[in-house]
Amino acid sequence: MDKHQEFRQQVRQWLRDNCPVSMRTPAAEDEQIWGGRHIEFQSREQQQWFERMRDKGWFAPDWPIEYGGGGLDRKQAAILNQEMTRLQCRPPQLNLGIWMLGPVLLEFGSEAQKQEHLPRMARGEIRWCQGFSEPNAGSDLAGLQMKAESDGDDYIVNGAKIWTSYANKSDWIYALVRTDPKAAKHDGISLLLIDMTSPGIEAKPIELISGESHFCEVFFENVRVPKANLVGEVNGGWSVAKRLMQHERAAIANFGGESESPYVLHQLAKEYIGEHQGRIADPVIRDQVVSIDINEKAFALTLRRTMEEAKQGAGNGAATSIFKYCSTEQQKQKGELLLKILGNRALGWEGDDYSDQELAITRDWLQSKTLSIGGGTSEIQLNIIAKRVLGLPA
Amino acid sequence: MALVLSEEQRFLQDTAREFFQQQSPVSALRQLRDTRDAKGYDGDVWQQIVELGWNGMIFPEELGGLDFGFMGLGAVLEQAGHTLNSSPLLDSVVLAGSVVLLAGNDQQRRELIPALIEGRLRIALALDEDSHHNPATTALRASPRDNNYELNGQKRYVANGGNAEHLIVVARTSGEPGDQAGLSLFLVSANDIQKQASTRIDSRNCANLTFDQVTVSENALLGSAGGAFPVLDQALDRARICVSAEMLGSAQELLDRTVAYLKERNQFGVPIGSFQALQHRAAIMFAELELARSTVMAALEALDSKEATTEEVATLASLAKAKVGEVCQLISNEAIQLHGGIGVTDELEIGFFLKRLRVAEQSFGNTGFHRSRFATLNGY
Ligand SMILES: Cc1cc2nc3c(=O)[nH]c(=O)nc-3n(C[C@H](O)[C@H](O)[C@H](O)COP(=O)(O)OP(=O)(O)OC[C@H]3O[C@@H](n4cnc5c(N)ncnc54)[C@H](O)[C@@H]3O)c2cc1C
Numbered sequence: 001m002d003k004h005q006e007f008r009q010q011v012r013q014w015l016r017d018n019c020p021v022s023m024r025t026p027a028a029e030d031e032q033i034w035g036g037r038h039i040e041f042q043s044r045e046q047q048q049w050f051e052r053m054r055d056k057g058w059f060a061p062d063w064p065i066e067y068g069g070g071g072l073d074r075k076q077a078a079i080l081n082q083e084m085t086r087l088q089c090r091p092p093q094l095n096l097g098i099w100m101l102g103p104v105l106l107e108f109g110s111e112a113q114k115q116e117h118l119p120r121m122a123r124g125e126i127r128w129c130q131g132f133s134e135p136n137a138g139s140d141l142a143g144l145q146m147k148a149e150s151d152g153d154d155y156i157v158n159g160a161k162i163w164t165s166y167a168n169k170s171d172w173i174y175a176l177v178r179t180d181p182k183a184a185k186h187d188g189i190s191l192l193l194i195d196m197t198s199p200g201i202e203a204k205p206i207e208l209i210s211g212e213s214h215f216c217e218v219f220f221e222n223v224r225v226p227k228a229n230l231v232g233e234v235n236g237g238w239s240v241a242k243r244l245m246q247h248e249r250a251a252i253a254n255f256g257g258e259s260e261s262p263y264v265l266h267q268l269a270k271e272y273i274g275e276h277q278g279r280i281a282d283p284v285i286r287d288q289v290v291s292i293d294i295n296e297k298a299f300a301l302t303l304r305r306t307m308e309e310a311k312q313g314a315g316n317g318a319a320t321s322i323f324k325y326c327s328t329e330q331q332k333q334k335g336e337l338l339l340k341i342l343g344n345r346a347l348g349w350e351g352d353d354y355s356d357q358e359l360a361i362t363r364d365w366l367q368s369k370t371l372s373i374g375g376g377t378s379e380i381q382l383n384i385i386a387k388r389v390l391g392l393p394a
Numbered sequence: 395m396a397l398v399l400s401e402e403q404r405f406l407q408d409t410a411r412e413f414f415q416q417q418s419p420v421s422a423l424r425q426l427r428d429t430r431d432a433k434g435y436d437g438d439v440w441q442q443i444v445e446l447g448w449n450g451m452i453f454p455e456e457l458g459g460l461d462f463g464f465m466g467l468g469a470v471l472e473q474a475g476h477t478l479n480s481s482p483l484l485d486s487v488v489l490a491g492s493v494v495l496l497a498g499n500d501q502q503r504r505e506l507i508p509a510l511i512e513g514r515l516r517i518a519l520a521l522d523e524d525s526h527h528n529p530a531t532t533a534l535r536a537s538p539r540d541n542n543y544e545l546n547g548q549k550r551y552v553a554n555g556g557n558a559e560h561l562i563v564v565a566r567t568s569g570e571p572g573d574q575a576g577l578s579l580f581l582v583s584a585n586d587i588q589k590q591a592s593t594r595i596d597s598r599n600c601a602n603l604t605f606d607q608v609t610v611s612e613n614a615l616l617g618s619a620g621g622a623f624p625v626l627d628q629a630l631d632r633a634r635i636c637v638s639a640e641m642l643g644s645a646q647e648l649l650d651r652t653v654a655y656l657k658e659r660n661q662f663g664v665p666i667g668s669f670q671a672l673q674h675r676a677a678i679m680f681a682e683l684e685l686a687r688s689t690v691m692a693a694l695e696a697l698d699s700k701e702a703t704t705e706e707v708a709t710l711a712s713l714a715k716a717k718v719g720e721v722c723q724l725i726s727n728e729a730i731q732l733h734g735g736i737g738v739t740d741e742l743e744i745g746f747f748l749k750r751l752r753v754a755e756q757s758f759g760n761t762g763f764h765r766s767r768f769a770t771l772n773g774y
Contacts, residue, residue, distance in 0.1 A: 266769075266772065266773065266774035269774070270774065278773070278774070279769070280769075280774050286766075286769055286774065287766075287769075289774065290716075290766075291765075293768070293769075294689075294717055294765070295717075298686065298688055298717050299685060301397065301688035301689060301691070301692045302688040305397035305691060308397055309398050312396070312398050314398050314399070315398065318680075319684045322680070322684050322685075325677075325681060326681055326685065379674070382673065382674040382677040382678065383670070383673065383677075385677035385680055387673075389680060390676055390677065390680060391653075392668070392676065393657065393664075394668060
């Protein structure tokens with residue numbers, strides 16, 4: 001048995017022993033745990049699962065141990081992920097810091113920044129949000145205007161961010177700010193880490209079509225931020241941000257992975273539409289289920305293929321550019337098909353008429369519309385493929 | 395096992411790329427078409443393929459094969475797809491050879507497989523009878539007569555049916571069209587059969603065959619009488635996966651040529667590739683092709699895997715054939731549209747790809763067939 005097979009068996013056993021049975025079902029939106037100062041557990045098992053994974057360093061399995069990570073190599077981290085999927089373990093916590101900011105701090109941060117932020121992130125003690133978009137800077141992010149002006153050892157920050165997911169519940173924000181208003185638009189931007197408890201910050205939630213309000217408009221008025229909180233070079237924030245967005249796209253594509261969705265289309269179709277000689281009774285719906293299944297399978301195989309290509313140093317990684325586009329568009333199509341399958345049962349907003357699952361499907365369908373907008377819209381993804389991969393002219 | 399080619403397989407792919415580009419460019423197919431070549435392939439090129447050993451790739455060493463596996467064969471066929479090379483490799487060697495390997499007895503294998511590998515023999519699988527591929531609907535009858543069988547019925551669109559020395563005829567010894575049970579396989583000399591060549595859009599060789607009281611000995615049976623369906627389907631899955639690899643190569647070539655044209659063609663004073671409407675269409679083709687590629691690699695991997703069950707292979711075969719079929723449809727149509735007027739001319743080679751891809755799409759089950767089969771295999 002090679003070293004990775006051995007690791008797999010150990011992980012499998014450890015998960016069996018340590019992941020409470022109630023944590024082995026898909027988590028509803030309100031059952032997800034976000035790390036941070038205000039963490040609230042709904043059950044003892046949830047807390048146990050959180051603490052056990054935390055103590056292993058497995059919130060950030062592939063980070064170095066000295067920064068609070070699990071010290072696993074890429075392959076081991078992938079094995080952990082696969083075994084968790086196999087047992088259907090819930091993520092013990094969700095954390096933007098770990099997916100996006102952490103890897104960037106590891107690459108660009110000062111030693112002091114790493115020491116201060118990474119271990120707390122890896123222990124799920126601080127919740128981070130991302131302050132990039134502004135009312136006038138969305139797809140054209142580099143048009144952002146929030147100012148950070150030098151004042152001794154500090155910056156004074158003024159302006160507004162919008163669509164900031166969970167800003168009202170976060171402890172810190174990593175924000176792109178303009179540090180040189182005279183420079184060309186990509187050259188005057190910096191990445192700043194800001195404590196959300198600093199005086200002068202206000203976060204106002206915005207309601208979504210799904211009835212949730214997971215993002216906010218955030219106002220900054222004369223907010224004082226130590227200069228030591230600037231990541232990378234002054235005015236060098238754009239390249240840091242680009243790297244960060246790569247991690248973001250990868251994370252978003254992963255959410256859409258085959259294993260995450262709790263809905264098995266063909267079972268629901270048989271249940272709601274009926275069955276004829278083992279087949280979904282309506283041949284049109286059956287064929288549409290095939291479309292989604294085939295694309296989900298093809299996508300999962302593509303994730304696997306690019307990982308293996310990277311490992312072998314083969315291929316050019318071009319396929320990674322399609323992840324965000326494909327997975328989010330597929331998720332939306334799946335939402336629409338679920339709606340067709342459930343028919344009137346998917347049109348309830350609330351009340352006892354509808355089962356919890358039906359109501360959840362409706363809300364998930366509405367929520368799926370956000371996927372191809374946040375983190376760079378589908379159109380922007382296609383622009384990127386056309387220019388960077390296919391080399392088409394500007 | 396991985397969805398990536400090994401170094402050895404990449405080396406083979408490079409050899410194949412160079413070989414087909416030099417020996418069998420699309421212009422060679424044009425010439426075969428224009429001279430109405432009856433074989434539908436170039437005999438010299440075929441001889442070279444034999445010498446390169448590609449025929450033996452999937453067969454065991456004791457039968458003269460190389461045991462190199464389907465991943466490697468897939469890499470070769472993908473390159474053949476880039477230049478639309480036509481040869482008996484897929485229909486005769488891979489498909490008919492697999493039927494012999496999986497259904498035949500020892501003697502039949504030893505007699506036929508080395509001959510296929512060495513290019514001494516061509517065998518055509520006579521299966522389809524109707525407008526659509528569907529093995530279970532086979533109606534051609536084989537009725538027992540003493541120690542013989544008598545065959546009556548029709549086979550149509552038999553690839554290489556016009557020039558193969560032998561035929562493997564799928565016949566019904568019991569049951570009714572639509573039943574999977576009751577199918578049998580017979581090895582028949584092609585001499586005794588009435589053939590009518592049929593010209594198809596891809597300029598390859600294809601024939602309609604009439605069986606009118608054709609008598610064959612019971613020794614001609616490959617495998618058990620009445621129980622052929624599962625092995626036949628298994629052999630067909632190999633062909634389905636391999637033709638998907640070939641189609642993938644053709645689609646990749648079409649995309650490459652189209653993207654190159656978007657960069658070189660100018661209108662309104664700029665390259666047409668600077669128009670975002672076209673950029674997005676190109677990007678979507680790229681994304682779809684990457685998805686399709688993964689399904690083909692997974693299916694080839696499963697054929698080589700010792701662990702994959704027949705049913706897993708079948709599911710992946712239908713996944714690949716369905717996804718590749720859909721993507722080829724998209725890319726071949728877009729390739730024409732994005733070339734404008736020149737795209738619909740016979741002078742441009744794009745049309746050759748369109749024609750070949752439609753024939754390949756119908757072969758061994760079209761997209762609709764495989765979508766439905768995929769659903770059935772997944773329990774719905
Ligand atoms: C659920 C959700 C969560 C989010 N969370 C965060 C967060 O935490 N932090 C944060 O900073 N931001 C966040 N965002 C913001 C997100 O990044 C932006 O919404 C996104 O970048 C699009 O910007 P916009 O909304 O201004 O749309 P616009 O840029 O105005 O786009 C409008 C339309 O125009 C199209 N378009 C724009 N430019 C082009 C072009 N060049 N070519 C072709 N089409 C184009 C777009 O694709 C879109 O269809 C979130 C968004 C959503 C939906």
